[in-house]
Amino acid sequence: MKTLLVKYTPREERSSSKKLLDIFRNEIKNSEIEILDLCVDVPDMFNVESINAYIRRNYLQEELLLEQKVTLAKMDRMTQQMKSADIVVVAFPMHNFSMPASVKAWFDSVMLKGQTWNNVGGKYFGLMEGKKALIIISSGGFYTKEPMMYWEHAMSLAKIEFQFMGFSDVRGILAEGMNADDEIKTTNMQKSMDEIKIITQDWFRK
Ligand SMILES: Cc1cc2nc3c(=O)[nH]c(=O)nc-3n(C[C@H](O)[C@H](O)[C@H](O)COP(=O)(O)O)c2cc1C
Helix, strand or coil, X not given: CEEEEEECCCCHHHCHHHHHHHHHHHHCCCCEEEEEECCCCCCCCCCHHHHHHHHHHHHCCCCCCHHHHHHCHHHHHHXXXXXXXXXXXXXXXXXXXXXXXXHHHHHHHHCCECCXXXXXXCEEEECCCCCEXXXXXXCCCCCCCCCHHHHCCCHHHHHHXXXXXXXXXXXXXXXXXXXXXXXXXXXXXXXXXXXXXXXXHHHHCX
């Protein structure tokens, strides 16, 4: 059973989301782990060449020229890497009420028609059945209660992306209030750590 850890934690040792991911990693250290650091291996964004190559290949079933294939090479690599994992864990901070652009670019890279989802006769379905996903996010503010819950587009979007790809078990841990006072921060970090331990018990030690 392989676990892919996808991280975007540019504050490194000061990062709460990195701390939580490290706890997850430590809990499963005896299993097969692969790491994708989006700060180092930055995903491509669709540009004029790559989006047209993608549509020709994945929607119109056309053969691509070598230079067109090259424009999709990194997206294809990241897609194959995600498909090779049984469990995918993504960790990142909330940026401007959503996921950082690199994380969105990773989702755009792996959500390729015919690879991780499909549409046949107008019906959409995911192709990643049987896989599990965990999203770990830390935020400065609070988003579990009204009215701020409507401003939250990081966890809600990440969950939808995995569900759209057909992942069978999609869970999320939001360590909120990281810009609040130390007591709240410590309590919320502890709560997230406890949630991580419950999930690793559930997924790895049944
Ligand atoms: C560029 C930037 C944008 C941010 N936007 C938000 C935001 O929209 N909402 C929020 O609650 N916190 C926001 N924050 C605060 C971070 O989400 C928060 O400090 C988080 O705990 C940082 O995670 P890290 O410690 O893993 O880097 C932002 C921080 C930065 C640097």
